[in-house]
Amino acid sequence: MPPAPGDREARREDVSEAVWQVLADKGFGGLTLRAVAAAMGVSTGMLMHYFPTKRALLTHALDLLEKRTAERxxxxxxxxxxxxxxxxxxxxxxxxxxxxxxxxxxxxxxxxxxxxxxxxxxxxxxxxxxxxxxxxxxxxxxxxxxxxxxxxxxxxxxxxxxxxxxxxxxxxxxxxxxxxxxxxxxxxxxxxxxxxxxxxxxxxxxxxxxxxx
Amino acid sequence: MPPAPGDREARREDVSEAVWQVLADKGFGGLTLRAVAAAMGVSTGMLMHYFPTKRALLTHALDLLEKRTAERxxxxxxxxxxxxxxxxxxxxxxxxxxxxxxxxxxxxxxxxxxxxxxxxxxxxxxxxxxxxxxxxxxxxxxxxxxxxxxxxxxxxxxxxxxxxxxxxxxxxxxxxxxxxxxxxxxxxxxxxxxxxxxxxxxxxxxxxxxxxx
Missing domain, CATH: 1.10.357.10 (Tetracycline Repressor, domain 2)
Structure with a gap:
């Protein structure tokens, strides 16, 4: 089940934080839906609502890196x-x-x-x-x-x-x-x-x- | 079937060359048995005689990089x-x-x-x-x-x-x-x-x- 619209923004922050934790720990070579799901304690199925493809996950990770660098x-x-x-x-x-x-x-x-x-x-x-x-x-x-x-x-x-x-x-x-x-x-x-x-x-x-x- | 012992050395050179081509083209992020097999035109099953695990393939790739650097x-x-x-x-x-x-x-x-x-x-x-x-x-x-x-x-x-x-x-x-x-x-x-x-x-x-x- 996709999350209710009201939860989406808060959940999106959680997802970004989990993506960042995986990147900081394992780098892009270790960035998988499975690793992000494990860091959040959720199913990979839930994450697929955010990242339907590996490419979508990588693009989000690169955007996050740009954003965190710009805002440091x-x-x-x-x-x-x-x-x-x-x-x-x-x-x-x-x-x-x-x-x-x-x-x-x-x-x-x-x-x-x-x-x-x-x-x-x-x-x-x-x-x-x-x-x-x-x-x-x-x-x-x-x-x-x-x-x-x-x-x-x-x-x-x-x-x-x-x-x-x-x-x-x-x-x-x-x-x-x-x-x-x-x-x-x-x-x-x-x-x-x-x-x-x-x-x-x-x-x-x-x-x-x-x-x- | 594993290759006959006499073929092994020549084939090992071919495998190393294919690993290098994949590395130079796609980097470690793109280094998979499937990609090396495709570069050689062989089955991934054949390659598993050389690299029973992903770790074995990575170790070989790093050794190859050291060797080519030392011998340049x-x-x-x-x-x-x-x-x-x-x-x-x-x-x-x-x-x-x-x-x-x-x-x-x-x-x-x-x-x-x-x-x-x-x-x-x-x-x-x-x-x-x-x-x-x-x-x-x-x-x-x-x-x-x-x-x-x-x-x-x-x-x-x-x-x-x-x-x-x-x-x-x-x-x-x-x-x-x-x-x-x-x-x-x-x-x-x-x-x-x-x-x-x-x-x-x-x-x-x-x-x-x-x-x-």
């Missing part, structure tokens, strides 16, 4: 420049249980997204939006003299996102090694390195740079 | 210092079809590994080994004067791995935006930033650094 608490943003970039990247790192769960579910979603052209495009667009959110603050940092005049805000936004997500993955697998203090120290050192003016003020290593073999 | 062609390593670190990180980036497939399968494996304590520990150990492989070259770079005297090779190895894997993920989702040239330019700029001496020679931003809000 965030640090106050300083007015401009690198301090704002720092606050934005700290908001991404797994420094609270909620942020750890969200990161764990995001990393888990990449398997699903890489296997589906539509989802892969959505994930690529999500990365484009994330870089575009950071970019103006790098531009401001450059204009404030916090970055070299020749710094490329587009490239630096991609580098900052790369560093941050790669740190997320290592920290998820090894939280003891990557304590909160270690994550924050790594981020600060990364930002200091990024902020340093190159001796020649250029944004690329010259052909004689010791870095190129 | 690598760049010649310069003698010492940052140029070697550069060669090691270039060997990780998705700059060839083979490296792209391996990265795609690694990223896909994280969903599985995060959901299983034993696999998560193996992945954490794999990260520890990767950082330990890079670390001596950062130490050499410091001793050669390519890095500040106060540089922390352990932390820099974690930062280099973070940057590289985060770039891998963005490049897998958006190969047009992250062409080979862009990936290499980002890596070179990252290394130049890392190599720059801090004005005070220290490895941490001071309390008055403009980077801290």
């Amino acid at each position: 608490p965030r640090r106050v943003r300083p007015a401009a420049g690198l301090a704002t970039v720092r606050a934005m990247l700290l908001d991404i790192l797994p420094l609270t249980p909620g942020d750890t769960a969200r990161n764990r579910v995001w990393v888990s979603s990449w398997d699903l997204s890489l296997a589906d052209d539509g989802l892969a495009t959505e994930q690529a667009d999500r990365y484009t939006r994330l870089r575009a959110t950071i970019r103006p603050h790098l531009e401001a940092a450059r204009d404030l003299g916090e970055l070299p005049a020749a710094a490329d805000p587009d490239q630096l936004a991609a580098t900052a996102v790369a560093f941050t997500h790669g740190l997320v993955v290592q920290a998820l697998f090894d939280p003891d090694r990557f304590s909160h203090d270690v994550q924050i120290a790594m981020l600060d050192d990364f930002l200091v390195s990024t902020a340093l003016h190159r001796p020649d003020g250029g944004s690329r290593p010259g052909p004689d740079s010791g870095v190129r073999p | 062609p690598r760049r010649v390593r310069p003698a010492a210092g940052l140029a070697t670190v550069r060669a090691m990180l270039l060997d990780i980036l998705p700059l060839t079809p083979g490296d792209t497939a391996r990265n795609r399968v690694w990223v896909s494996s994280w969903d599985l590994s995060l959901a299983d304590d034993g696999l998560a520990t193996e992945q954490a150990d794999r990260y520890t080994r990767l950082r330990a492989t890079i670390r001596p070259h950062l130490e050499a770079a410091r001793d050669l004067g390519e890095l500040p005297a106060a540089a922390d090779p352990d932390q820099l190895a974690a930062t280099a791995v973070a940057f590289t894997h985060g770039l891998v993920v963005q490049a897998l989702f958006d190969p047009d935006r992250f062409s080979h040239d862009v990936q290499i330019a980002m890596l070179d700029d990252f290394l130049v930033s890392t190599a720059l001496h801090r004005p005070d020679g220290g490895s941490r931003p001071g309390p008055d650094s403009g980077v801290r809000p």
Whole structure:
């Protein structure tokens, strides 16, 4: 029997919470109607009123992940420049249980997204939006003299996102090694390195740079 | 009927190749006996002689990923210092079809590994080994004067791995935006930033650094 209309909204919240618990615990690979039903103590038949197909369950899970990410608490943003970039990247790192769960579910979603052209495009667009959110603050940092005049805000936004997500993955697998203090120290050192003016003020290593073999 | 013993070795190679094709195409989320059987044009019953359980199939897939990663062609390593670190990180980036497939399968494996304590520990150990492989070259770079005297090779190895894997993920989702040239330019700029001496020679931003809000 489907639930009465009056119960539906409250029940929908319960369903979303159960979906989230399964995701945080088992990832997308473990997200099944059976697992969600077990987390709620209901029958899979009841759940099929909400999710007639596996695809519907996955779509709901991805929407939930977007929603919880968009609505997460965030640090106050300083007015401009690198301090704002720092606050934005700290908001991404797994420094609270909620942020750890969200990161764990995001990393888990990449398997699903890489296997589906539509989802892969959505994930690529999500990365484009994330870089575009950071970019103006790098531009401001450059204009404030916090970055070299020749710094490329587009490239630096991609580098900052790369560093941050790669740190997320290592920290998820090894939280003891990557304590909160270690994550924050790594981020600060990364930002200091990024902020340093190159001796020649250029944004690329010259052909004689010791870095190129 | 199981295959005759003489056929077993050749058939085992065919099975591994089919498992790899499924992984590269659909990731661990799409790795099923049915999909491998379809890739080989055989029955799932035949495959059950090799993989009596789903767990056996996953274990084989992870072993195959380790083996193909260990045996991949690598760049010649310069003698010492940052140029070697550069060669090691270039060997990780998705700059060839083979490296792209391996990265795609690694990223896909994280969903599985995060959901299983034993696999998560193996992945954490794999990260520890990767950082330990890079670390001596950062130490050499410091001793050669390519890095500040106060540089922390352990932390820099974690930062280099973070940057590289985060770039891998963005490049897998958006190969047009992250062409080979862009990936290499980002890596070179990252290394130049890392190599720059801090004005005070220290490895941490001071309390008055403009980077801290």
